[in-house]
Amino acid sequence: MASLSLDQLLNNRKASPFTLINDTVNMSALPLLVEFSSRALESQQSLIVVLTETSPRQWLEWINPTSAIHIIDCYTDPMGWDQPIAPYKIKGATVVPIRLDDIERSILAPVLQQTKQSEACLIVVDSVNTLAMISQHKTYQLIRGLESLTTDAIRLVVGYHRDIRLPATHGPGLGDSLDRLASSLVRLEPLKERTQFENQARLTGFMPADSFSYMSLMANWVSRGGLAHIEWRRKSGKISYETNGFCYNQRLEIVPALQLTGEIQVKEIVEVKADPMASLSFNLSLTDEQRKTKENLVLPYMKAQNEVQVDGQASGTIYYEPDAADDFDDEDPDDDLDI
Amino acid sequence: MSFRKRNVDQQPKLPAGSRLSAYNGQLLISTGVPSLDDILGGGLPVGTVLLIKEDRATTYAQLLLKYFMAQGIASGHHCALATRDEDPGELMHNLMWLATTDADEDEDHDKRKQAQQSESDRMKIAWRYSHLKSFDSSLKAKPASPIAPASPSSISLKDLGKSGSGLTKQSQPAAGTTEPPPQQLPFCSMFDLTKRIPQQILEEASVSLIEPPPEDGSMDDYHVLLESIRKIIIEGNFSSALPAPPNTTRKALRLGIHSLASPGWQMKSPHDLYKFLHGLRGLLRFSFGAAVVTVPAYLYDESPFFIRRIEHIVDAVIEIESFAGSSVHNDAPYTQNYHGFFHVHKLPVLNSLLPPSTKLSVLSGGGSNDLAFKLRRKRFAIETFHLPPEGGMGVRQTEPTPTAVKKATVKEKLCGSLPGKKDLLEF
Numbered sequence: 001m002a003s004l005s006l007d008q009l010l011n012n013r014k015a016s017p018f019t020l021i022n023d024t025v026n027m028s029a030l031p032l033l034v035e036f037s038s039r040a041l042e043s044q045q046s047l048i049v050v051l052t053e054t055s056p057r058q059w060l061e062w063i064n065p066t067s068a069i070h071i072i073d074c075y076t077d078p079m080g081w082d083q084p085i086a087p088y089k090i091k092g093a094t095v096v097p098i099r100l101d102d103i104e105r106s107i108l109a110p111v112l113q114q115t116k117q118s119e120a121c122l123i124v125v126d127s128v129n130t131l132a133m134i135s136q137h138k139t140y141q142l143i144r145g146l147e148s149l150t151t152d153a154i155r156l157v158v159g160y161h162r163d164i165r166l167p168a169t170h171g172p173g174l175g176d177s178l179d180r181l182a183s184s185l186v187r188l189e190p191l192k193e194r195t196q197f198e199n200q201a202r203l204t205g206f207m208p209a210d211s212f213s214y215m216s217l218m219a220n221w222v223s224r225g226g227l228a229h230i231e232w233r234r235k236s237g238k239i240s241y242e243t244n245g246f247c248y249n250q251r252l253e254i255v256p257a258l259q260l261t262g263e264i265q266v267k268e269i270v271e272v273k274a275d276p277m278a279s280l281s282f283n284l285s286l287t288d289e290q291r292k293t294k295e296n297l298v299l300p301y302m303k304a305q306n307e308v309q310v311d312g313q314a315s316g317t318i319y320y321e322p323d324a325a326d327d328f329d330d331e332d333p334d335d336d337l338d339i
Numbered sequence: 340m341s342f343r344k345r346n347v348d349q350q351p352k353l354p355a356g357s358r359l360s361a362y363n364g365q366l367l368i369s370t371g372v373p374s375l376d377d378i379l380g381g382g383l384p385v386g387t388v389l390l391i392k393e394d395r396a397t398t399y400a401q402l403l404l405k406y407f408m409a410q411g412i413a414s415g416h417h418c419a420l421a422t423r424d425e426d427p428g429e430l431m432h433n434l435m436w437l438a439t440t441d442a443d444e445d446e447d448h449d450k451r452k453q454a455q456q457s458e459s460d461r462m463k464i465a466w467r468y469s470h471l472k473s474f475d476s477s478l479k480a481k482p483a484s485p486i487a488p489a490s491p492s493s494i495s496l497k498d499l500g501k502s503g504s505g506l507t508k509q510s511q512p513a514a515g516t517t518e519p520p521p522q523q524l525p526f527c528s529m530f531d532l533t534k535r536i537p538q539q540i541l542e543e544a545s546v547s548l549i550e551p552p553p554e555d556g557s558m559d560d561y562h563v564l565l566e567s568i569r570k571i572i573i574e575g576n577f578s579s580a581l582p583a584p585p586n587t588t589r590k591a592l593r594l595g596i597h598s599l600a601s602p603g604w605q606m607k608s609p610h611d612l613y614k615f616l617h618g619l620r621g622l623l624r625f626s627f628g629a630a631v632v633t634v635p636a637y638l639y640d641e642s643p644f645f646i647r648r649i650e651h652i653v654d655a656v657i658e659i660e661s662f663a664g665s666s667v668h669n670d671a672p673y674t675q676n677y678h679g680f681f682h683v684h685k686l687p688v689l690n691s692l693l694p695p696s697t698k699l700s701v702l703s704g705g706g707s708n709d710l711a712f713k714l715r716r717k718r719f720a721i722e723t724f725h726l727p728p729e730g731g732m733g734v735r736q737t738e739p740t741p742t743a744v745k746k747a748t749v750k751e752k753l754c755g756s757l758p759g760k761k762d763l764l765e766f
Contacts, residue, residue: 140602170606172638177602180638231666233396239663299463 005230006244007254009184010039016232017150020182022162022175026219027188027226029159030054033124034062035252036157040122041068048114048123050107051075052130056095065093070114072107073097074130103131103138108145120153128178129161136166136174147181162187187229190218191245191260222248225260354591354627356414357385358526362695368591368629369527371410372403374721376527378683378703378710379655380695383631385591386624387654387687388616392636392646393598394679395664399712400633401430402719403659404595406530407631409434411593412544413528419571421549421564422597423604428548430597431541438531438717531717545590547571558605561615568594568619572626580625592628600634600649609645616652650685658682659712673727677711681721 008014019036023029037047046068051059056071063069073095076085080099087096098106115121123146131139143158150156158178166174179185193216201207218224225247232240245260246252286294304319353359357368360381367382370389376382383389393400408431411418420427462469549567551560576583577592600612616632623630632653636646650656661679662668683703686694696703702710702723711724 137602137605144603170609171600171604172602172635173641174602176638180602180635231396237397237663239396239669241666241669301466302463 004244004254004256005232005240005242006186006228006246009186009230009232010035010254012040012043012155015152015235016184017155018147018182019155019157019184019186020178021157021159022185022187023159024161024163024188026215027190028220029127029188031222031248031252032186032188032228032246033126033157033159034059036122037063037124038251040155041066044120046070046114046118046121048072048111048121050111050123050125052078052125053127057090060090060093065091067092067094068118069093071095072110074100074107078130100131100134103134104142104145107142111146112149115149115154121155123149123154123156125156125158127159127161128174129164129166132166132174136169140174140177143178144181158182183233185231189227189229190216190221191225191227193217222246222252225255227257227260352588354416354589356410356416356524356526357591358382360384360695362699363691365689365695366627368416368593369410369414370403370631371406371408371527371530372719372721373527373529374702375403375657377700378657378696378721379687380699382526383629383655384687384689385627385629387689388620388623388630388632389655389657389687390650390653391631391633392656392658393633394659394661395637397661397663397679399659399661399679399714399719401597402714404597404631404633405430405434406719407593408595409436409530409536410528411591412536412540412546413437413530414524414526414591415544416591416593417545417547417575417577419547419549419568419592419594420597421567421595423551423560424598424601427550427597431546431548432536432538434536434541435530435532436534436536436540438529438534529718532719533717558607559611560604561606561611564596565615565618565622569622572622572628577626577628579627589627592626594623594628594630596630596632598635599632601638609648613648613652616649620652620654654685654689655687656684658684673724676727677713677722677724679712680724681710681712683710 003013009016009019021029021032037049040047041063047063048070049059050072052074055075056073059071060069069092071093076097078098078100080101084099085097087094089095096110098110100106111123115123125143125146128139128143131142146156146158160175160178162175225245228244228246230240230242230244232242234240243257245255245257247255247260353366357366358381359365360367362380366385368385369376369382370379379389391400391403408418408420412434418431420430422430549564549571552563572578572592573581575592576587576589583589606612619630634646634649636658639645659679659681662671662674662677663679668674683706686696688694697706702708702721704723709724710721712719712721
């Protein structure tokens, strides 16, 4: 089975320095981010996580804490309302609570420091929207700074809530700007509900329109499955668009999308071009000898063809070659007139 | 003394690498891509701004900007580059350079030539047609240009990387230097994308890199950029309003701005950008310079009036839409030959009602042809867009497709036939 794009992205099989995960309230990016982190730890990479919407303790419950994890905690107390907390460790994993005085300096500097300490690492940013509410431009500069840190060994995965409308600023929206920076985009979508209308549709041919709801029955039901639409911009310049499905079964598994949606795909029948000569009852091909004689055949105007090419003069003269049937009589036919 | 012989010396000389338009005598400079020059009506008129609307997810617009800069260096013009998304020095180091081998080395052209020359394929019966010009959907590439000897006026790129609104210093060309006469350098050189510009030529070329100033919270990036450009024009004697000191040869100025209005540029309101472009056009009209600006217009789909207004302010607008960037076009059969569409929205029209390209252009056919571009291994070309025959080039249908046959047999009923039973008269 050809490996699926999402699988390749998770396993870092093929390079994608900056992966942007666009999620919505109906299908959160968190399971995917956790899976990225677990697989990175399994392949002996170190993990740097910037948490803005998830508590570090919760994060460490999903991922077994090891000393290779470094968490930059913007969740506990970003505004500095409480007493400052010193960095602490939970079972080997370091947690550094910080205050967001200046987004770029507060986050970029520790990340830069950490990347220098290990050779291969994965930088995960939980959600950029909290930072964007402070300043959209600074968030963009932060992500651009993080992206400039990426190399073959250092990857970046960022989650962004696409359905939150940020206040309008002059210039392009943050979502589009991040799309432009990313080397692969993943857009998450929940599965469609199977309702009784589907059976009715098959019987009667009438398809009701989807009614609007903020959250559907299938929202965030990861054990059932979700869909990921991937746009992968590779270094060679080629862009591939693919849709994969994922479902949770002790670990997140990546499956082909059709397995989850249950649609029957109509396969395009590829016609093999039949040789038109094969079905004839007579032979149209030439042997070599026949081909030679065909080429040596003298066609009319061949002499003129060669002459035109050689002379190159204006051809106004008439070339007449007397035939065998022509008789040339030099006598003047008017001679025998007696007038 | 009614006659006075016109001395060639007294006539104002054209700056190197430029020529007069065949249509209305305007001064034109080449964009580096022959097909784009043809679409514009011979070249980009001096004093105009060309806007390129970028493509999504690919970098063809940046490639056109690189061609513009490389052509400037090859023709001996002064090049100025401003960008916030990338490092301008890096961009200049990765420019393409001239093709050294002669003539067209494209693979399909070679095959066609070989095919024509082999005896067995020569036309024997319709031999008079072999002299006719074959239908060309693209412009023929001109033969390779001689490499211009490096001019002694030097700019050192050692001042690169200086922080602060750094403009690299420019030294005046020393009086009495021998520069190659303009007639030797071709108007549009042929570039080879696999070659990089030699370091020596880059160092000796006259280049200004406009570095972004450090963040000072003023949010007035466009104003700073406009001031830098004004400074370059005045200091480099490019302004036609100010008289040049005697005995200086005027050069043309090429200004390239990469990804203007991208998220890296800060502005207090959209009017900052309108003011910048308006000021830029005013500066260029009274100077021997032309500008090429690329804008990521796809980011502004939510506010289309912004891009519309910019299109009205500049002189020429072209748009690149790559097939790879949209999931609709990505797998279509016509993507084998072409890499994207090339839209021409506005053409430069100075002191005239019709753009010159309506009469002069081969490719655009007076604006009625669809254009597409193709990136071959060694060059970038714009051609007229033809859809391939349906079903692909290899398919030749002698029978209708099976579904069509089925439908035909279902519907066809002769009057004597009973349902289910085949009528003996049917054939």
